[in-house]
Amino acid sequence: MLAKRIIPCLDIDGGKVVKGRMFDDLVVAGDPVELAMNYRDQGADELVLLDISATIQGRKTMVELVKRVAGVLDIPFTVGGGIRNLDDARAVLWNGADKVSVNTASVKNPEIITSLADVYGAQSVVASIDARKAKNGGYEVYVEGGRTATGLDAIQWAMRTTGLGAGEILLTSIDMDGTEKGYDMDLTSKVSGSVAVPVIASGGGGSPDHIYRVLTEGLADAALAASIFHFNQYSIAKVKEYLKERGVPVRI
Amino acid sequence: MIIGIVDYGASNLFSLRAAFERLGGSVKMVKGSIPDGLDLLVMPGVGSFGQAASSIEPIRESIIDFIEGGKTFLGICLGLHLMFNSSEEGPGRGLGLLEGQVRRISSGKVPHMGWSETRLVADSDLWDGLNAMEYFYYAHSYVPAYSGEWVKAIADYGEKMPAMVQAGNKIGVQFHPEKSGNSGQLLLKNIMHMVKK
Numbered sequence: 307m308l309a310k311r312i313i314p315c316l317d318i319d320g321g322k323v324v325k326g327r328m329f330d331d332l333v334v335a336g337d338p339v340e341l342a343m344n345y346r347d348q349g350a351d352e353l354v355l356l357d358i359s360a361t362i363q364g365r366k367t368m369v370e371l372v373k374r375v376a377g378v379l380d381i382p383f384t385v386g387g388g389i390r391n392l393d394d395a396r397a398v399l400w401n402g403a404d405k406v407s408v409n410t411a412s413v414k415n416p417e418i419i420t421s422l423a424d425v426y427g428a429q430s431v432v433a434s435i436d437a438r439k440a441k442n443g444g445y446e447v448y449v450e451g452g453r454t455a456t457g458l459d460a461i462q463w464a465m466r467t468t469g470l471g472a473g474e475i476l477l478t479s480i481d482m483d484g485t486e487k488g489y490d491m492d493l494t495s496k497v498s499g500s501v502a503v504p505v506i507a508s509g510g511g512g513s514p515d516h517i518y519r520v521l522t523e524g525l526a527d528a529a530l531a532a533s534i535f536h537f538n539q540y541s542i543a544k545v546k547e548y549l550k551e552r553g554v555p556v557r558i
Numbered sequence: 559m560i561i562g563i564v565d566y567g568a569s570n571l572f573s574l575r576a577a578f579e580r581l582g583g584s585v586k587m588v589k590g591s592i593p594d595g596l597d598l599l600v601m602p603g604v605g606s607f608g609q610a611a612s613s614i615e616p617i618r619e620s621i622i623d624f625i626e627g628g629k630t631f632l633g634i635c636l637g638l639h640l641m642f643n644s645s646e647e648g649p650g651r652g653l654g655l656l657e658g659q660v661r662r663i664s665s666g667k668v669p670h671m672g673w674s675e676t677r678l679v680a681d682s683d684l685w686d687g688l689n690a691m692e693y694f695y696y697a698h699s700y701v702p703a704y705s706g707e708w709v710k711a712i713a714d715y716g717e718k719m720p721a722m723v724q725a726g727n728k729i730g731v732q733f734h735p736e737k738s739g740n741s742g743q744l745l746l747k748n749i750m751h752m753v754k755k
Contacts, residue, residue, distance in 0.1 A: 307674065346739065351673055376576060381737055382734075382737045403570070404573070426605060
């Protein structure tokens with residue numbers, strides 16, 4: 307049986323891990339390589355490294371960091387943030403990332419997904435989708451770190467990305483991100499129910515119960531969280547025990 | 559021990575190389591030809607079947623000679639698929655080391671992505687120190703059809719999938735040992751141990 311995955315996310319700026327609240331107000335939380343190994347030892351199934359650097363220098367630092375992480379880490383990791391074109395994707399994949407996630411670039415140029423999938427395989431391509439509840443009751447896709455509305459419907463866009471070749475969807479609720487009040491269950495279940503690829507739920511995870519709910523009612527295949535792990539509120543092992551007791555298949 | 563990793567240009571051999579080096583192996587990347595003195599040849603798992611099949615075409619015969627000479631071969635993920643003649647994923651021919659079809663996964667979400675319970679179904683030295691049921695990391699959309707004798711371990715994903723195959727000096731794994739934490743490390747160690755014997 308396939309286990310549900312617990313995925314800590316490391317937001318990285320200039321080579322350091324930071325964690326934001328509602329996409330700004332950054333707090334520094336630690337050294338990425340040390341934290342990555344620590345999570346691996348705690349039982350993380352996978353990691354996401356998200357580059358939030360705004361500068362060219364920051365991006366160069368990121369590629370170096372990817373290499374350092376890949377040299378020591380023996381679980382899969384995805385790198386996202388600032389992947390604008392095929393060369394950016396290639397740089398992280400050639401330096402040891404298992405998957406690359408594309409967000410803004412894929413909305414501007416959807417063919418990037420197909421090009422990446424053709425060369426690296428669908429399993430290496432993650433469509434990262436940031437969505438916010440819209441007035442019409444649906445969900446709208448935002449890009450540029452959640453700042454720019456696109457007019458795209460999140461569910462339609464999710465289906466389109468998988469048609470283009472994405473092998474996985476990283477779905478973030480902008481409304482819930484950083485709140486630690488729980489994942490957007492409605493958004494997650496709608497997207498997961500509409501696509502044939504795994505969905506990683508993100509944004510709002512603040513307790514083992516939130517993770518339990520999104521992996522069951524929320525239909526998510528994996529749950530991503532940052533703050534609750536970074537600040538040692540809950541260890542990954544504790545979260546997995548909680549899930550196992552409730553019958554969710556997890557790797558322990 | 560010298561380990562050759564076939565580089566067919568599709569990326570990410572970094573992690574695989576690092577995994578063998580952590581275990582004390584000395585790694586050579588194999589491009590145009592197979593260098594002398596290799597103890598183990600590894601066919602990694604990145605990219606798509608069609609692309610990989612055409613990339614290995616120039617060294618196809620020398621890979622087969624290497625294996626027929628009694629040296630150990632390890633195929634990982636797509637590398638396992640390349641041990642067969644062909645795949646539904648794309649054109650081109652594999653190495654034809656094993657009989658059977660490689661097909662698209664027909665149940666559940668595709669790709670089969672994540673850690674799946676993997677069960678030993680026939681004795682194998684390669685499993686030494688591992689539990690009868692272990693989690694390994696998978697990321698694939700195609701899989702060889704399940705067929706009896708050479709299947710040593712299976713994963714159940716709506717259908718029974720070969721997870722590890724072994725036919726003499728030919729080993730193939732559908733999962734990624736280099737990405738499977740401690741269990742993966744132990745399996746690679748066992749493979750290196752088998753090569754040393």
